[in-house]
Amino acid sequence: MDSAPTPPEVSAYQLGESVGYLLSRVKSSMSNMVTQRTMAELGITSTQGSILFMVASGKCLLAAELAREYGIDASAVTRLIDRLEKRGLLTRLRCHDDRRAVRLALTPEGHAIAARMPAIFTGVMDKLLNGFTPEEVGFLKSMLRRALLNSGDPTGLLRDSTASSENKTS
Structure with a gap:
């Protein structure tokens, strides 16, 4: 099977000089570093810890807000929330004003984990x-x-x- 030659515009593109590529690599490295810490210290992923932190801070109290904040689809957020709920870290509460809306609330264990996230974020950023x-x-x-x-x-x-x-x- 012959491989097609690389087009000149692709081979001339210097990936290491791309701001988008560099931002993406830093974000990936940062996420991996946070996950290493959260897995070792808390038994959760960086995304799960970050979600707990966002709910604790009041920035994201609905699944739709989390989906917008993280740029992921609603079904992925639902799966993340399901896992956190199953672990006893958060609960879903029906809104009294709008029965269609479901607010997220942390359990005491979820609050305890959320309270530890700033130190992890700070430690990773200090290293980076x-x-x-x-x-x-x-x-x-x-x-x-x-x-x-x-x-x-x-x-x-x-x-x-x-x-x-x-x-x-x-």
Whole structure:
């Protein structure tokens, strides 16, 4: 079986110079590092820990909000919630105002795990940003917020008012 020659535009493309590729690799490395910690320390994946954290923080209280936040389909979110519910980390509660809506609530064990996630996130980010100056970290965050705004994502406008631009992990 003959393999087709690589088109010149593909072979000329320098993947290592692609901002998209680099962002993707950093995100993948960060996720893998968080998963290594959460599996070892908590017995859950980074996504499960992150979901527990999002529910605990009040940012995502509905499955649809989680789907939007993570850019995954509703059925994948449902499977993740099913696993967390089966483990006794969260529960589904019908809304009194709208019986169609199902709110997510953490169990005491789910809250305990969510409370441990910031230290894990911070530890991973400290390792990834080792050697960066506070100014570089602030500039990186500023650029990432601008990219989010350019994409139409209002998250770029959000900024934790208690965080300092010198803090590596904010």
